[in-house]
Amino acid sequence: MSSSLRRFLITRFLMTIPMVLIMVSMVFFIMRVLPGDPIRSQLGPKVSEEQADRIRERLGLNDPLPVQYFNYLIDMATLDFGNALTRGERPIKDELGERLPATIELTIPAMLFTSLFGIGMGAFAAKNRKKFIDYSIRVFSVFIYSIPIFFLGLVFQIIFGVRLNLLPLSGRMDSLILANFDSITNFYILDSILTRNWGALKSGALHLIMPSITLGLALTGVFIRLTRVNMIEMLKSDFITAGRARGIPENRLVFKHALRNTFIPIMTLIGLQMAILIAGAVLTETTFSWPGMGRYLVDRIALRDYTAVQSTIAVFAFFVAIISLLMDILYALVDPRIRY
Amino acid sequence: MNDHREILSEAVPEWQLELDKVGFFRRLLLSRKWFKGDWWFVLISGILLITIITIGIFPQWFAPHDPREEVGPSLLGPGEETPIFLLLIDQSSDATTFADIASVKNKIGYTVGSQSTQAMRNTIDRLNAQAEKEGIDIVYQPRGERFETVEEGLEAVSAGEVDGFISSEEELGEVIAQFDNLIVLEEMRSSKAKSFVLGTNQIGQDIFSRIIWGTRIALIVGLSSAVISFLIGVPLGLFSGFIGGRIDRLLTFFMDSLYTFPGLILAISIAAVLGAGIGNIILAIAVVYIPTYFRIVRGQTLTVKNELFVEAARSLGTKPIEIMTKYVFPNVLPSVVIIFSVNVADAILTEAGLSFIGLGLPPDTPDWGIDLARGQDYLRRAWWLITFPGSMVTLVTLAFSMLGESLSEILNPRLSEL
Numbered sequence: 001m002s003s004s005l006r007r008f009l010i011t012r013f014l015m016t017i018p019m020v021l022i023m024v025s026m027v028f029f030i031m032r033v034l035p036g037d038p039i040r041s042q043l044g045p046k047v048s049e050e051q052a053d054r055i056r057e058r059l060g061l062n063d064p065l066p067v068q069y070f071n072y073l074i075d076m077a078t079l080d081f082g083n084a085l086t087r088g089e090r091p092i093k094d095e096l097g098e099r100l101p102a103t104i105e106l107t108i109p110a111m112l113f114t115s116l117f118g119i120g121m122g123a124f125a126a127k128n129r130k131k132f133i134d135y136s137i138r139v140f141s142v143f144i145y146s147i148p149i150f151f152l153g154l155v156f157q158i159i160f161g162v163r164l165n166l167l168p169l170s171g172r173m174d175s176l177i178l179a180n181f182d183s184i185t186n187f188y189i190l191d192s193i194l195t196r197n198w199g200a201l202k203s204g205a206l207h208l209i210m211p212s213i214t215l216g217l218a219l220t221g222v223f224i225r226l227t228r229v230n231m232i233e234m235l236k237s238d239f240i241t242a243g244r245a246r247g248i249p250e251n252r253l254v255f256k257h258a259l260r261n262t263f264i265p266i267m268t269l270i271g272l273q274m275a276i277l278i279a280g281a282v283l284t285e286t287t288f289s290w291p292g293m294g295r296y297l298v299d300r301i302a303l304r305d306y307t308a309v310q311s312t313i314a315v316f317a318f319f320v321a322i323i324s325l326l327m328d329i330l331y332a333l334v335d336p337r338i339r340y
Numbered sequence: 341m342n343d344h345r346e347i348l349s350e351a352v353p354e355w356q357l358e359l360d361k362v363g364f365f366r367r368l369l370l371s372r373k374w375f376k377g378d379w380w381f382v383l384i385s386g387i388l389l390i391t392i393i394t395i396g397i398f399p400q401w402f403a404p405h406d407p408r409e410e411v412g413p414s415l416l417g418p419g420e421e422t423p424i425f426l427l428l429i430d431q432s433s434d435a436t437t438f439a440d441i442a443s444v445k446n447k448i449g450y451t452v453g454s455q456s457t458q459a460m461r462n463t464i465d466r467l468n469a470q471a472e473k474e475g476i477d478i479v480y481q482p483r484g485e486r487f488e489t490v491e492e493g494l495e496a497v498s499a500g501e502v503d504g505f506i507s508s509e510e511e512l513g514e515v516i517a518q519f520d521n522l523i524v525l526e527e528m529r530s531s532k533a534k535s536f537v538l539g540t541n542q543i544g545q546d547i548f549s550r551i552i553w554g555t556r557i558a559l560i561v562g563l564s565s566a567v568i569s570f571l572i573g574v575p576l577g578l579f580s581g582f583i584g585g586r587i588d589r590l591l592t593f594f595m596d597s598l599y600t601f602p603g604l605i606l607a608i609s610i611a612a613v614l615g616a617g618i619g620n621i622i623l624a625i626a627v628v629y630i631p632t633y634f635r636i637v638r639g640q641t642l643t644v645k646n647e648l649f650v651e652a653a654r655s656l657g658t659k660p661i662e663i664m665t666k667y668v669f670p671n672v673l674p675s676v677v678i679i680f681s682v683n684v685a686d687a688i689l690t691e692a693g694l695s696f697i698g699l700g701l702p703p704d705t706p707d708w709g710i711d712l713a714r715g716q717d718y719l720r721r722a723w724w725l726i727t728f729p730g731s732m733v734t735l736v737t738l739a740f741s742m743l744g745e746s747l748s749e750i751l752n753p754r755l756s757e758l
Contacts, residue, residue: 022598
């Protein structure tokens with residue numbers, strides 16, 4: 001490893017710390033400084049003020065704000081999220097540990113689908129720039145971007161779940177199979193392969209199809225645009241002209257030479273598009289009753305479970321920071337020009 | 341990055357470069373792109389937007405019913421006629437209209453679980469309203485008599501135990517043939533309207549009226565939150581890019597962190613803490629978009645502030661604030677306009693998403709997201725509950741995104757690919 005690369009990695013890693021700090025502080029600000037009493041609204045009017053006060057005391061909400069902030073930062077740094085306030089009051093770490101794999105299991109196939117479909121279409125549009133097919137692909141990308149992801153999911157549910165009765169409507173697995181299924185890692189697909197439970201694998205895969213394609217399709221709009229724009233610039237560069245002059249077939253030039261170089265800018269942009277992915281995941285999970293992080297967040301907001309909501313949002317912030325760190329590191333490894 | 345831009349500019353025809361020299365509005369009008377390639381993009385989005393905004397301002401012109409009122413039977417399909425109910429009486433009865441047998445003393449039979457009661461209640465309401473209008477001091481309120489089967493009910497009418505029996509044709513079916521002594525006194529519908537264009541929802545509200553009124557909410561939320569983020573993000577970006585230095589770095593770092601934070605999650609948490617209400621939703625969505633304006637405006641300010649004309653202005657002793665507003669801002673404006681329309685589209689999507697997951701507006705507001713969330717429970721029975729509000733969100737978002745797309749073609753010929 002060259003010293004400049006090492007320096008980049010260290011600097012980039014150190015920069016993640018203030019970024020996470022700002023995000024986590026933002027969560028604190030939203031949850032505790034903005035008006036609104038989370039404990040009161042969770043307990044409802046029936047519970048007496050003393051009881052509410054006892055809970056506030058227990059959670060440290062009666063301390064002065066700077067003290068609260070300090071304790072909160074320590075809790076976050078040690079990943080100590082405390083217990084949920086509702087539904088069995090389990091430790092939030094355990095709850096999220098069960099749900100994070102579900103979200104990851106949903107997003108990975110979605111990202112794969114998007115990458116193949118979106119980047120392919122974008123490159124194809126760039127190759128046929130200003131032709132009918134280019135306009136059609138662009139209209140498609142604007143259109144798909146404009147469909148609310150949950151509406152797309154609901155339409156799929158009506159078509160494939162209700163009308164054609166091909167795919168299950170919601171959940172991660174048939175409840176009958178799930179009853180006899182012991183999950184090791186909470187990645188159901190992985191677990192069913194590990195335990196050689198083919199029935200569970202089939203059910204899990206079938207349940208995964210609709211949500212992941214919904215999420216993947218919703219993201220393609222952005223990917224098509226990004227690929228197309230970058231490809232058009234790339235196709236104008238000198239090495240492509242040189243390649244063309246040497247008589248390299250156009251398809252090979254576009255899909256091999258140009259596309260490979262386009263991956264780098266696309267990759268950074270993927271890092272920035274994490275927000276769309278996470279927003280999409282929250283809404284997809286809600287639509288398909290997929291028991292992941294997003295669904296958990298929405299459920300707990302409805303129950304006004306203040307500690308659970310706060311921790312889930314903080315974990316999302318961690319997640320984003322880590323992904324963006326990974327993307328940048330990957331970027332630096334691939335492209336030696338990226339250095340501080 | 342800069343190299344590419346220069347390569348690109350060579351490919352741009354001379355007339356387009358000249359466009360850069362004229363003002364913003366003149367550029368909009370002069371642009372030949374109106375007549376070339378993308379004119380239909382502009383045309384479609386323009387027509388769509390004018391229609392949508394008209395609907396949003398005057399929903400009462402377009403909506404046939406009150407969006408909150410239960411105007412029809414529940415879950416009636418699009419265009420389906422509201423069911424007709426027949427009021428049967430014995431032929432020996434001397435009643436000629438329903439009003440004759442609708443007093444407090446009269447009894448009207450119906451079968452358990454039939455929707456006919458709703459039709460009857462509707463007709464009675466109308467009779468009472470009419471009586472009140474004419475100043476007649478009568479209260480129509482016949483007593484209902486429940487029967488287990490249609491047959492029992494019809495026998496009771498024949499025997500004179502009840503004055504009439506109300507039932508639909510399907511319910512009567514074959515049974516009616518056995519009672520040739522019965523005649524139809526009146527036909528009743530369970531609603532004033534014969535049918536509903538887009539059907540009704542589970543509590544009998546007219547879907548068409550609801551999505552029309554929903555346009556107003558969506559536009560209010562979308563436009564106001566976009567305006568708020570514009571008003572905060574643009575000056576901050578101008579200021580930060582213009583003065584540079586430590587404050588700039590700090591602001592940029594803060595805005596970048598805010599930008600990386602997933603927007604929907606941010607909006608969800610703010611909305612969850614602030615509670616329901618249109619103002620809170622607008623605020624929650626506005627916060628999300630501030631960094632986008634900030635980044636673009638700051639980036640462009642950095643480029644513009646080193647241009648010759650800014651330097652000239654500075655050497656002439658123009659105040660910094662004037663340089664920012666009169667020299668830098670006009671050059672940033674085209675990109676900001678593009679972001680604004682994309683921002684409105686995004687805000688409308690986010691608003692629908694927030695109400696879909698049950699945050700934001702009071703539950704009975706005619707709002708697309710709320711309608712979609714409610715429709716999800718009736719997925720198997722009523723496709724129209726979801727299809728129409730969803731299509732409306734898509735259409736309005738599409739109109740604003742297309743506007744953004746075409747504006748970027750027109751205003752930024754050189755950047756048109758970005």
